[in-house]
Amino acid sequence: MSSSGDDLFTRDDHIFENKELLEINHLPEEGRIVGRDDEIADLANAVNPAIFGQSPSNLLIYGKTGTGKSLCAKHISERLVRVAKEEGVTAEFAYVDCAQDNTETQAVQTIAHSMNNSEATDIKIPDKGLSTSTYYKRLWQVLDKQYGVVLIILDEVDKLDDDDILMQLSRAGEAGKLTDCKIGVIGISNKIKYKDRMDERVKSSLCEREFVFPPYDANQLRDIMQARSDAFKDGVLEPSVIPRAAALAAREHGDARKAIDILRYAGEIAQSNSSETVREEFVVQARERAETDRFRELIRGSTPHSRYVLQALAVLSLNESDEDGFRTTRIFDVYEEICRQEGSDTLSLRRVRDLLKEHAFLDIIEQSRQSGGSAEGSYTEHQLLEDPDVVQKVLVETVESE
Ligand SMILES: Nc1ncnc2c1ncn2[C@@H]1O[C@H](COP(=O)(O)OP(=O)(O)OP(=O)(O)O)[C@@H](O)[C@H]1O
Ligand SMILES: [Mg+2]
Structure with missing residues (x-):
């Protein structure tokens, strides 16, 4: 106990060793990605030409919520950038959450801004105030000045209010907008109907390759959680916790986000009950919270x-x-x-x-x-x-x- 004797705040965490591993935006390293070897290998194959500075295929990834689409897209992009550098190709990737940047202008602005190193290019990408076509012009300049190849991940692509950006990005090379830089687009959606309402021309350029990510089964969910169990202090997780959480998270369909959320919440509940261990009963309460979160996320940006x-x-x-x-x-x-x-x-x-x-x-x-x-x-x-x-x-x- 420190000298002030103030007990209002908890000074040490007896439950979590490394809570970050269970946080929503945490991108797990390779060894903690479980059960997606085939999908990752297929994605790698589709973007492989990029490591030689050639055009990668444009791809669309489909699948239910929590099946690892966003994770695998980011993971493959990071690895590609790294390997391309080893091959002497300057590569980069941009990530756009289209639920947030749902207009064409916002999305182009986000891409241009995240790709631009203004000291190297001497180009400015203001937050707002430019016309859409000016943002595009600057984006093409930014890309040509800095990179041999880029990947652009458009996550939740069905939330965009129109398809124009897909058209522009997937055809930038053909249309002569870019001279030096090659561009690959990775679209991600959990809407089965999305492709049906896409314009034919967009469809043919964006959907060169399509991937469907299946839900996880309870065993895979267990392995995914097990691979992050070092988020907790030694001996804190009671042995029944992970299997129970896996069974609950697999109920509607195998959703890894729900599984990890349940685990994190169960830990937080243990903390607030001043429990020495994370007990199975906490998992049930944690699930209620996880379901509310998941549902909120699912309808985010819906009409x-x-x-x-x-x-x-x-x-x-x-x-x-x-x-x-x-x-x-x-x-x-x-x-x-x-x-x-x-x-x-x-x-x-x-x-x-x-x-x-x-x-x-x-x-x-x-x-x-x-x-x-x-x-x-x-x-x-x-x-x-x-x-x-x-x-x-x-x-x-x-x-x-x-
Ligand atoms: N195979 C896996 N191994 C380890 N962790 C995983 C795996 N798949 C998903 N996760 C984790 O589960 C959570 C959800 O995954 P992700 O965000 O990739 O789902 P998604 O398919 O994009 O879902 P949504 O359609 O709702 O966006 C993330 O925290 C991610 O790190
Ligand atoms: Mg996602």
């Missing part, structure tokens, strides 16, 4: 109508808790009511059906075909997989923050 549709299903699930699933037309009725309350027009039944499909792909809901007998034919029922209270809570706070 209001996409949220109204979910809200409609949550309202039905809360009011009619004895029913398992709800037909599209019933959801549509509640959805129309919500739109009225929000003072918004309604989308067509067909669009609402598409939005439900997107939610199903993300495992927020589950769809099943039902047979209504000969008079009715078959129809689809939708069931919320997330806890309806969690959905309500997060949707309400999203509306309030807008």
Whole structure:
């Protein structure tokens, strides 16, 4: 105890040795990436020409949330930059979170800014105030002056409000915008429908190679957590914690983010309960927090109508808790009511059906075909997989923050 005797703050951490390993933006080193050897090898193959300063393929990575898409894209880009340097090629990569930079101008600005070394180029990339075409011009100059090859990761690419930037970037070479620098685009999305709504020309240039990342199984999740268990002090994790967390995180689909979040929260709960160890019971509480977080993240940047549709299903699930699933037309009725309350027009039944499909792909809901007998034919029922209270809570706070 120090001389002041002030006990308000905890002075030493008896749970975490290196908590950073479990933090959201932590990029794990090679040895801690588990179960993605094939995917990483395939990505490497697609961008391989870049180490000789030649054009890498443009690629699109698809997969459900928490399947390691962002991680593997960054990992492969870092390694490529390193190996290219060894080959005497100046390479760099830029990472754009399109949920945040969702307009063409913002995205180009972010890329140009992150790529620009203003001392070397004598080019300025202000935060705002330039026209989109000027940002592009400066980007091309920045790239040509500094690099032989660059990779541009457009994460959550479906959140961009239009496809123009994909067109510009994926065709910059052909269109003669760049003379010295080669460019490769890595698009990432967890929306299954994304490609369907893409312009044909964009599709053909962006989707030269496509990769689908499958969800992890409980064993892989266990290994992923085990590989980071040195985040905790020796002996603090009770042996049942990781298997339990893996089983819970694999329930809807194997989501590594959820697994790691559960582990971190379980540690924090142990801390706030002044428990000597992380116990299995904490894992259950931790899961609730992780689910809320995950859901919040999933709907981040989604359109209001996409949220109204979910809200409609949550309202039905809360009011009619004895029913398992709800037909599209019933959801549509509640959805129309919500739109009225929000003072918004309604989308067509067909669009609402598409939005439900997107939610199903993300495992927020589950769809099943039902047979209504000969008079009715078959129809689809939708069931919320997330806890309806969690959905309500997060949707309400999203509306309030807008
Ligand atoms: N194979 C793996 N080995 C170790 N850690 C992993 C692995 N896959 C994912 N993770 C970790 O799980 C978390 C989620 O992974 P990531 O962000 O890459 O998911 P994602 O597929 O991009 O999901 P989303 O579609 O929600 O963006 C990250 O903290 C990441 O470090
Ligand atoms: Mg991601």
